[in-house]
Amino acid sequence: MTDTPKIRQLRSYLNLRSRITVSDSRIFFGxxxxxxxxxxxxxxxxxxxxxxxxxFVGLVMIxxxxxxxxxxxxxxxxxxxx
Amino acid sequence: MTFPGDSLQxxxxxTTQALSKLDIDEVPPQNNAEIQDLQLEPQFKDITAFxxxxxxxxxxxxxxxxxxxxxxxxxxxxxxxxxKMDSGMILDSDLNKxxxxxxxxxxxxxxxxxxxxxxxxxxxxxxxxxxxxxxFTCMYLLHVMELEPELFSxxxxxxxxxxxxxxxxxxxxLKSYVLGIAKCCQLVWDEMTKGHVYEEEDFATNKYGIxxxxxxxxxxxxxxxxxxxxxxVHHGSNWIRQTGMDKSEDIIRALQSRLLLRKxxxxxxxxxxxxxxxxxxxxxxxxxxxxxxxxxSKDDGICINGxxxxxxxxxxxxxxxxxxxxxxxxxxxxxxLLSMQxxxxxxxxxxxxxxxxxxxxDYKSATSLTNFMIYYSAKQSIPCAFSRSFLQSxxxxxxxxxxxxxxxxxxxxxxxxxxxxxxxxFTSKTDIGTSVNGSHxxxxxxxxxxxxxxxxxxxxxxxxxxxxxxCHNRSRQRRNMCKVLSDWDLLQDEAEHIDTELQSxxxxxxxxxxxxxxxxxxxxxxxxxxxxxxxxxxxxLGFELGLFGDHEFVMIYWYLDYILGVHYQHLERTHMxxxxxxxxxxxxxxxxxxxxQSSAVSLIVSQxxxxxxxxxxxxxxxxxxxxxxxxxxxxxxxxEFDDESIRFWHRFRMxxxxxxxTILSFQDFKDTTRLDNIxxxxxxxxxxxxxxxxxxxxxxxxxxKPFESRMDFCHTDFTKDLQAMLRVCIxxxxxxHKILEEFDQKPITIEKVENEKxxxxxxxxxxxxxxxxxxxxxxxxxxxxxxxxxxxKLVNKVANFEFKYHPWFPVITLK
Numbered sequence: 001m002t003d004t005p006k007i008r009q010l011r012s013y014l015n016l017r018s019r020i021t022v023s024d025s026r027i028f029f030g031x032x033x034x035x036x037x038x039x040x041x042x043x044x045x046x047x048x049x050x051x052x053x054x055x056f057v058g059l060v061m062i063x064x065x066x067x068x069x070x071x072x073x074x075x076x077x078x079x080x081x082x
Numbered sequence: 083m084t085f086p087g088d089s090l091q092x093x094x095x096x097t098t099q100a101l102s103k104l105d106i107d108e109v110p111p112q113n114n115a116e117i118q119d120l121q122l123e124p125q126f127k128d129i130t131a132f133x134x135x136x137x138x139x140x141x142x143x144x145x146x147x148x149x150x151x152x153x154x155x156x157x158x159x160x161x162x163x164x165x166k167m168d169s170g171m172i173l174d175s176d177l178n179k180x181x182x183x184x185x186x187x188x189x190x191x192x193x194x195x196x197x198x199x200x201x202x203x204x205x206x207x208x209x210x211x212x213x214x215x216x217x218f219t220c221m222y223l224l225h226v227m228e229l230e231p232e233l234f235s236x237x238x239x240x241x242x243x244x245x246x247x248x249x250x251x252x253x254x255x256l257k258s259y260v261l262g263i264a265k266c267c268q269l270v271w272d273e274m275t276k277g278h279v280y281e282e283e284d285f286a287t288n289k290y291g292i293x294x295x296x297x298x299x300x301x302x303x304x305x306x307x308x309x310x311x312x313x314x315v316h317h318g319s320n321w322i323r324q325t326g327m328d329k330s331e332d333i334i335r336a337l338q339s340r341l342l343l344r345k346x347x348x349x350x351x352x353x354x355x356x357x358x359x360x361x362x363x364x365x366x367x368x369x370x371x372x373x374x375x376x377x378x379s380k381d382d383g384i385c386i387n388g389x390x391x392x393x394x395x396x397x398x399x400x401x402x403x404x405x406x407x408x409x410x411x412x413x414x415x416x417x418x419l420l421s422m423q424x425x426x427x428x429x430x431x432x433x434x435x436x437x438x439x440x441x442x443x444d445y446k447s448a449t450s451l452t453n454f455m456i457y458y459s460a461k462q463s464i465p466c467a468f469s470r471s472f473l474q475s476x477x478x479x480x481x482x483x484x485x486x487x488x489x490x491x492x493x494x495x496x497x498x499x500x501x502x503x504x505x506x507x508f509t510s511k512t513d514i515g516t517s518v519n520g521s522h523x524x525x526x527x528x529x530x531x532x533x534x535x536x537x538x539x540x541x542x543x544x545x546x547x548x549x550x551x552x553c554h555n556r557s558r559q560r561r562n563m564c565k566v567l568s569d570w571d572l573l574q575d576e577a578e579h580i581d582t583e584l585q586s587x588x589x590x591x592x593x594x595x596x597x598x599x600x601x602x603x604x605x606x607x608x609x610x611x612x613x614x615x616x617x618x619x620x621x622x623l624g625f626e627l628g629l630f631g632d633h634e635f636v637m638i639y640w641y642l643d644y645i646l647g648v649h650y651q652h653l654e655r656t657h658m659x660x661x662x663x664x665x666x667x668x669x670x671x672x673x674x675x676x677x678x679q680s681s682a683v684s685l686i687v688s689q690x691x692x693x694x695x696x697x698x699x700x701x702x703x704x705x706x707x708x709x710x711x712x713x714x715x716x717x718x719x720x721x722e723f724d725d726e727s728i729r730f731w732h733r734f735r736m737x738x739x740x741x742x743x744t745i746l747s748f749q750d751f752k753d754t755t756r757l758d759n760i761x762x763x764x765x766x767x768x769x770x771x772x773x774x775x776x777x778x779x780x781x782x783x784x785x786x787k788p789f790e791s792r793m794d795f796c797h798t799d800f801t802k803d804l805q806a807m808l809r810v811c812i813x814x815x816x817x818x819h820k821i822l823e824e825f826d827q828k829p830i831t832i833e834k835v836e837n838e839k840x841x842x843x844x845x846x847x848x849x850x851x852x853x854x855x856x857x858x859x860x861x862x863x864x865x866x867x868x869x870x871x872x873x874x875k876l877v878n879k880v881a882n883f884e885f886k887y888h889p890w891f892p893v894i895t896l897k
Contacts (some may be wrong), residue, residue, distance in 0.1 A: 001144050006136040014148050019126055022162060024172060034147035034156060037140035039133055042151075042159050048170050055408075057170065061159040070133055071126035 010035070013072050018043065020062055021069040026050045028062060032072065039064025169405055182221050182398035185233055187247045190322055190333050193256050195393025196222060197340050198422055199400060200263050205425035207267070208432070208466055211417050212286040214408050217267060217294075219400045222260050224292070229257040248321055250313050255337060258306035262344040264294045265303045269351040270468055278474040284467035284555055290408035300352055307345040314338060329392060336389035339375050343386060346371040354436070359476060359485030362440040369440070373433045376426055390422045428466070435461075435469040439476055442795050443484050448496035449685060449792035451477065451484075455552040456619075457796035457803065459559065462889075467555075474553040478546050489542050490535075496545075499792065500611060502660050502682040503604035504588060507534055526587050533587075537580050537605050544569045548612070560623040563616050564736045570613040571740045577606035593662060602659040607652070610742070611689075614649040617737065618642065618696070626889035630733075633718035635883065635892070636711075637730055639704040640755060641746065646697035648743040653690045660686060681790075688783065688791035695779035695807065699891050702772030702814060706894050707881070708755055709765035710821075715896055716881035763825055770818045777811040780804050809887040817895045824896075 018032040020041065030046030041062050048057045140146075147156075161167045188196075200223065203216040217223055231253050271294070274285050281287055319334045327333075346368045353365035376386050420428065435458075442454055458465065458473065465473075477484060483492045494508040507530060544566060551562045581603045584590075592599030621642050624630050630638055660682045710716040727748040737745050757765065784804055788797040879896040886893060 002139055002141050004136075004139050006132075006139060007146060010133075010136045010146055013129070014146065024163070026162075026170065028162070033151045034145060035133075035137070036145050037137050037142060039137050042147075042156055050170065055170070057160065059155070059159040060162050061156070062162045064137075066163045067130075069128060070130050072129050074125045074127040 016073040016075070018073065019071040020067055022062060023066045023068055028057075028060060030060070033059075039067060041067065041070070169403070180398065182401070184221050184225050184228060184399075187249065188252060188256075188396055189247060189394065190251055190318070190337060191327075191392055191394040192396045193251050194333060194336050194340070194389075195395055196220070196256060196399055197259050197337075198390070198393050200260065201340075202419050202422060202425050203400075204263055204267065205428050206417070206419045207286070208270070208468060209420065209428065210285055210467070211419075212288060213292075214288070214290050214405045215402065215415075215417050216419070217263070218290070218292055218408070219402050219404050220260075221399050221401060222256060223264065223294075224404075226257055226260045226264070226295070229253045229260075248318065250310075250318065254306070254313055255310045255318070255341070258303070258310040259341060259344055261295065261298060261303045262307050262341075262348050265298070265300050266344070266348050266351055268294050268296055269300075269348075269355050273355060273468060273471050273475065276471065276475060278471040278550070278553055279467045280554065280558060283558070284470075292408070300348065304345060304348060307341055307348070311338065311341050311345070314341065332389055333392055336386075336392050339386050339389065343372055343375045346375070350436070354440070354472065359443055362443045366437055366440040369433050369437050373430065373437070376430050376433070386426060390426070431463055432466050432469055435465045436472065438795070439469065439473050443476065445484055445487065446789075446794045447499055447792055448492050449499045450789075450794040450796075451492075452496065452549075453793050453800070454795035455549060457793075457799040459552045459554075459556070460803070461799060462802075464556070470553045470555075474550060478549050489546065490538050493538050493541050493545060497605060497608045498678060499682060499685055501602070501604040501607045501656055502678050503602075506530060506588070507584070507604070529587055530584060533580050533583055537577055540573055540576050541609070544573050545612075548616075556623065557627055560620055560627060560629075563620050563623070567613070567616060567620075567736055568739055570609060570616060571742075574606050574609040574613060575741060577609045578603065581606050593658065595658070600655070600658070602662070604659075607656050607659075610652055611649075611656070613740075614645065614652065614743075617645050617743075618649065620736065621645070622890040625885065625891075631719075632883055634729065634733065636704045636707045636755060637726075637733065637751060639700040639707075640751060641734060642700040643697055643704060644746060645743065646693050646700060650690060650693045650697060653686050653693060657683065657686045657690070684786075684790040685792050688786050691779050691783050691786075692791075695776045695783065698772045698776035698779065699807065699811065699814075702769040702776065702811075703891065703894065704755070705765050705769040705772065706814070706818065708757060709762040709769065710881045710894070710896075712762040712765070715879055763822070766818055766822055766825075770815060770822070773811045773814045773818065777808060777815065780808045780811065784808075803888075806888040807891065810891040810893055813887065813893040813895075817893065821896055 014032055014034075016032055018030065018041075020028045020043065022028065027049040028043055028046050029049065030043030032041070033044050034042040041064070042059065043062065044059050046057050046060050048055050163171060165171055165173060200217070200220055203220060207213060207216040222229070229252055231249060271287060271289070274281075274287050279285055314334070314337055318337070322330045322334055350365045350368035350372065353361040353368065438454075438458070442451060445451065455473070455477065459470075478489075479485070481489065483489060497503060498508065506527065509527070509531070547562075547566050547569065551559055551566065554562060581601070584605075585601055590601060592601050594600075621638055624638065660679060707716060711718070730748040730751060734745065737743075783791070784801065788794050788800075791800070793800040882895050882897045883892040884895070885891070
């Protein structure tokens with residue numbers, strides 16, 4: 001398995017809360033568990049948001065091709081940006 | 083592979099991070115309150131671009147995942163944007179859907195449709211589907227409290243004037259019906275959550291956090307139903323008639339009958355679920371009203387059946403996509419709601435079963451109660467989960483049998499009914515206190531009482547467990563019976579010790595028998611009898627559940643033959659002790675004793691005959707199969723990875739740990755079933771005799787009165803079972819006659835093994851020629867055919883096993 005600094009960095013994102021926007025404009029908010037080469041991502045304890053509608057969906061796999069945007073909880077956020 | 087320089091890497095990361103931080107404020111849409119809440123969570127950075135880069139570096143198949151997260155977990159995730167799994171996806175078909183307004187006035191026939199649809203949902207829920215896919219799809223059920231007159235008049239007063247549909251059709255008739263259903267479901271739900279049946283296997287109790295109006299009183303729902311009925315009779319029906327629509331009378335009748343059905347069903351459920359089981363007669367009354375409403379009688383006005391398809395659909399009243407709004411871990415299963423006719427049949431079946439259960443509170447004897455449960459659980463139209471759970475609640479809850487008897491009493495009765503032990507055994511403590519000697523309590527009596535109580539304490543769990551098992555679904559029954567076998571074995575062991583001690587206390591004199599002195603062993607005899615029934619049922623259930631292959635039938639029926647034989651001997655022994663003539667000379671109250679004795683005798687005799695009939699059938703079956711193996715009409719499949727001895731061991735492994743009966747080995751099986759020196763013809767004739775004797779046994783059993791065989795409550799089912807067995811016997815007798823005739827009349831082709839091998843490689847034509855050349859080898863008519871070699875075959879026919887009459891016993895034919 002390849003192990004580059006970037007992949008190491010990516011690994012450090014595991015288990016963090018993440019927010020994924022998909023092509024039909026829903027937003028999924030859950031714990032980052034797993035990713036593969038095609039950016040298929042698995043989130044755990046996920047909540048789904050569609051505008052005002054919110055529901056719990058649990059463990060979901062979001063195919064990479066439907067992902068518009070991925071955000072991850074930022075632990076290193078320094079005060080200057082707030 | 084080249085690694086980017088560290089500084090470059092850092093820079094890049096910093097840039098992306100900075101970028102993310104800059105645009106993070108744009109992420110949450112301003113108009114979205116929910117998303118803004120997320121701002122309370124930690125800040126986010128956009129890693130979309132970073133992911134693009136990093137995943138480029140992935141090898142194909144490489145995963146980055148948490149150590150604790152494996153492939154198995156990954157497989158259980160729901161795939162987003164897959165229309166089959168993702169219930170949150172907006173499909174094209176949903177886009178143009180108008181939101182449903184329950185405050186629209188609907189016509190009576192539409193009300194009827196909603197009612198029927200709700201009923202279908204209710205029965206589908208009963209049949210095991212989840213609430214989210216059945217009742218909760220109904221908009222009227224979810225929002226029934228919004229059906230208030232004020233809301234209507236404010237909203238659509240114009241509509242009322244235009245259409246002139248009385249508002250009561252919705253706010254009274256439909257509302258009362260919906261609430262009636264909700265209350266029925268609540269009562270059923272309360273019963274089902276007691277844990278008597280397997281959740282998710284038999285029934286789904288998840289309410290997904292939706293209220294089914296638990297706080298709304300039952301009495302209120304009943305009152306509403308009454309009001310609705312009254313209004314319908316006095317006003318609604320007039321209005322319907324005035325509109326002059328087609329079938330107006332039918333619609334009035336349909337609405338009326340549904341309201342009445344709902345009211346009666348609710349009342350019945352209310353009576354049935356009272357903690358003290360004393361209102362069963364009222365419940366029964368209401369259940370019979372329901373049943374009448376469902377019957378086909380078209381002549382006397384009110385019934386459901388004739389009015390099934392009068393309803394007119396209300397578009398959007400049921401939303402199958404409700405599931406997406408509910409807290410659900412699993413995607414909805416594709417389900418098929420029952421049809422109206424199926425629902426009516428289901429409900430009829432359920433009502434009949436419930437009425438039967440209401441009967442048993444009129445306790446007759448412990449054995450008849452047990453028999454009722456046995457035959458109830460074996461019903462061919464499988465009793466629904468609710469009625470099974472209800473049976474369990476009725477028979478045993480809060481340490482009481484049928485809400486009144488102690489388990490001590492039940493065990494006392496059960497033992498007495500079979501082995502009729504000395505009166506002193508089960509004399510209760512109070513009886514001892516007031517016994518002949520008055521102040522002085524006999525030391526022996528106290529000892530006996532103590533021993534008996536030890537026995538009963540030990541027996542409570544196995545017996546109540548057994549009752550519980552009989553209320554499970556068939557597959558569970560078998561599984562759990564295997565689990566409790568060891569409990570019964572242990573109990574038998576303990577009972578034998580207690581019996582021995584009791585013998586020495588009462589100084590029992592053994593009966594002389596061929597195998598030496600024989601003691602009565604009252605308690606352990608009872609345990610052994612029950613245990614043997616378990617052993618038999620475990621194997622029989624295997625047939626019913628389709629667990630065995632054709633090629634295993636010989637083995638299983640052979641073993642059943644053995645166990646039934648042991649059981650018969652055991653009953654014979656018990657019979658001998660019950661009819662011990664010396665017993666009566668000692669007893670003071672002769673009359674009472676003799677009635678107990680004669681009832682025990684008649685029970686034992688009926689059990690003996692039943693056991694014998696079953697044994698004969700089993701024997702007939704395995705002999706027939708062995709004979710057909712000899713003739714080559716039945717060839718067990720050659721399985722490459724199959725070892726018969728291992729399979730034998732596996733099939734009877736639950737019996738290995740038991741102290742009795744002695745386990746038979748595979749060698750025993752091989753030795754007794756080889757039967758080299760018996761011809762197939764003889765063997766078939768023996769089987770014929772077996773089936774004939776089974777037939778006459780069953781005919782005798784059919785003549786026995788219900789109270790003699792202790793089948794008081796389940797006599798119909800018992801008779802049905804016997805008749806099915808009788809049919810099996812008759813069909814097998816006919817089939818055996820045919821087979822034997824073929825031996826006599828038709829030319830028998832004798833193909834030696836070598837010939838078979840060669841013909842297999844040849845074409846069909848060659849095969850036919852072979853047969854034509856051989857008729858000369860046909861055995862002479864009058865002489866007994868010498869069919870001893872296994873190569874002989876009745877032409878072109880294969881043995882066929884059909885469980886068409888009885889789930890436990892096949893009809894064997896040659897086809």
